[in-house]
Amino acid sequence: MSIWSRVANVFRLDRTSREIDEEFAAHMQEAIDEGRDPEEVRKAFGSLLRQREASLDIRLLGWLDSLRSDVVFGWRLLWNAKATSAVAILSLGLAIGSSMSAFRIIDALLLRPLPIREPERLYALFRKGIGPDGRPRTTASTEYPLYRQMRAAVENQADLIAISYAARRDLSYSSDEETEKAYVQYVSGSMFDKFGVRPALGRLLTGNDDLSPGAHPVAVLSYDYWARRFGCDPNANGRRFRIAAVEYEVIGVAGRAFTGTEPGTITDIFLPTMMNEGVTQPNSSWFRTFVRLKPGASANQIRDALSPIFQAYQEELAKGFKGWPKDRLQQLLSNQLVIEPAAAGVSGLQEEYRVALVALGALVTLILMIACANLANLMMAQASARAREMALRVAIGAGRWRLIQLVLAESALIALSGAVLGGALAWWSAPLVVSMINPPDHPVRLVLPADLRVLGFAAALAAFVTILFGLGPAVRASAVKPASALKGGTGPRSRRRMMHVLIAAQVAFCFLVLFDTGLFTATFDRLSNKPTGFAADGVINVITGARPPQSVLLWQQVARQLRSLPRVETVALASFPPLSGSMEGGFVAVNGGQPGGALVRFLSVSPSWFGAMKIPILGGRDFEESDASPGVAIVNQTFANVYFNGESPVGRSFETNRDHGMRCRIVGLVLDSRYDDMRGPMAPVVYRPFRSVDANGQFRTARGAAFVLRVSGSNPLALVPMLRREITRAGPGLLVSRIVPQTELVEQQTIRERLLAMLASFFAVVALLLAGIGLYGVLNYSLLQRRRELGIRIAIGAPARDIVRRATVDGFAMVLAGAVTGLALALLSVRYIESLVYEVKATDPAPLILPALILFTAALLASVPAAIGAVRIDPVEMLRAE
Amino acid sequence: MPKADSLQGSLDLLVLKILSRRPRLHGYAIMTAIQSMSGEVLRAEEGSLYPALHRMEEAGWIRAEWVTTETGRRARLYELTRAGAKQLDLEESRWRAVTSAVNRVLRMA
Incomplete structure (x- = not known):
């Protein structure tokens, strides 16, 4: 009843009014049956229509009904202008889809907290300074004896957890000939407990499984690996496998959500740190040290407590370094211990792709802005076409808010359709992009859930986009003055000015996208064509x-x-x-x-x-x-x-x-x-x-x-089976771990650059297309607005050249203004993408001139129809129509 | 003869009371019941009866149901809900309070 039935009645409006009518009819019939005069009965009832409206008002949720009718009306408008709407929805869908894919990847790799207890209390230690090669470096690698000292020193304020780099190792379940690969991580026995991870099967590692070197040949599988390798067979527990010379026994499977601490890699097997040969080697650094703060402890406090231990250890270690240049040794000793939040995990992939992903995120945001500017212009043009209708609505008493709602409903419809389309696009494209990061033997596996975070982002994006392109035109439309609008319209100049500003912004963003794309493709080009000094083919x-x-x-x-x-x-x-x-x-x-x-x-x-x-x-x-x-x-x-x-x-x-x-x-x-x-x-x-x-x-x-x-010959990989066979036969004791053409190793050096260049090029095309469509639309609209003026000019003998100039000069002024702004933005943007470009300078003429040329060509193409349209105006027909 | 408007405020009370005595009435029957039980003094106009019925239905005091009568005609029958019974008590006591207050004023003046 009450609110729900009133909400429901809005959506079964027909039935509700039919029921009311039927009830009235039954009433009248009843009265007539009692012998009353039909004429009198009808009169007594008054206006049936008014009665029904009165009852409907009671039985419907008023605002919802008006919203519904606005949505239906908006839908009809969109449906009537199918081509325009399709372009609008498609371009918005493309932009929203790109934004959502970018968000999904950025979130999965950089932002999403690990599915562990209180991830915000997790930190990681890094050493920062100059590496042995004389270049700045930040590394998380720690030596086990150092880890031991540090763990004891801060026992009361924090738990230290050692987690090795996930490494793809050869292992075998039955005979040594049948090796397979799995991502193996050596972890502190206490890790699962400290992270609050529960077993899906059997038990997990504990501190007791990690006490003395080489004494704990036990393994925990990740849920993903258990499902993939064993089909979730409970008998996997107790299975034995060999890594190197050690035989391990599976004791359990970790809970489903926990996939390790390295976004980009899903760990398959967890082993105790004590099973790594490195635990006894004072100069072997092979794992990351995570710090889980106890309540009341601060990260800086931990760092201050650990730094002296770290320095002393480094100095002790350096005494054993023979034949090192003095300044290198000095630089190594001045490395600092730093502590960073690690709620989202720590991985090499994060470091390698952080800047690249943020740059891509910025590019897709620009695309989104361009699409929004297009739609705002579209809505604005439509609003002006509907000025009479709006004026009529105001004249018969529609409130200002009601008009805003009317236009916003239409925007929301477009935004929502765009978001749905974009969602589908992101669903498909985010995994595709991640798969492009894949070096063949090191597949990146990123958990890309479509959960509330992603849906929330999509909803927020749709709402944001609606406001961005809908509110301006809506407010403008609602400010219509009925008297002047019904008389034939006020000067559309202010509206045109707004459109011009939007076009200039579009061009500026487009320039920026083209410019950065130029840098990325040039970088990829330079790197992939760089001589290696050897002939990798064959x-x-x-x-x-x-x-x-x-x-x-x-x-x-x-x-x-x-x-x-x-x-x-x-x-x-x-x-x-x-x-x-x-x-x-x-x-x-x-x-x-x-x-x-x-x-x-x-x-x-x-x-x-x-x-x-x-x-x-x-x-x-x-x-x-x-x-x-x-x-x-x-x-x-x-x-x-x-x-x-x-x-x-x-x-x-x-x-x-x-x-x-x-x-x-x-x-x-x-x-x-x-x-x-x-x-x-x-x-x-x-x-x-x-x-x-x-x-x-x-x-x-x-x-x-x-x-x-x-x-x-071609296709050297055809030899792989034969090579495996021959090496197994001729070299007992040798295990083939990987067969890889040298060309592939060379290509792997530019995976990130290729990805950036490809995606940026795609975005550049989209940006150009959208900006072109936008410019075309606005020029056409201005032409429509100025038909009268141009027609009169033609009538009094203005040459075609002059007419074309008048019809397009505004457009080119906007493009010029936009391009100049874009140029400034482009030069500013270089600072942020410096680490992504190689041997390309922003001040080179090529990356600046090329986008400008492309833009002006596009602008020229987009203005051709307007120019033709202007010249073809038939003054006689035009003036007669007025 | 008082006009329908003079029913103001009391129409809900009358409808609820009638439905509490005689459940399952259609709109016309409620209208005639008000008329006859008041000795032809009170008359509810269709123009105010139906909005009132629909309002009370949305408020959950009465509920309606389509049935087919013996004469083969479809009719919408109303009956009191539990919330309606409570509302009736409330309105009745309020009515008594108002009328006794009005009566007191009439006596004193």
């Missing part, structure tokens, strides 16, 4: 591991076997492929002097590796089968430049802080090639023979290496 890396480590002779023997396979031209060995994310660094001294400040990269390679990679040998010779490390080395050009002033280093020698300070004789010089990144300057590299002997003259063992094959 090179396959077979990355292989060995548990326990195998003698380098075994690797060499397998390499020889592979040489006989079809299509294989060259086979070589390297400790790891270039650009694969691995790095071995050290310092070098020449002529018995002090070590140089540059961080030298080391790579162990077999003979013919340079041939396989097609890296030219500039002087000296390649390694030979009889060469063994340490003792001989090949260096690259940068090395020669840094340490020998560009003179030929062949025949000279150097000492390193690696290999126990052994002297190395340089036997060859090769061309520079990319080692671990594409962006920085070329690094000095020392190549050593893969075949290495220890101090006693025994051959060393290796835990892993890459077979590097140059193969002929």
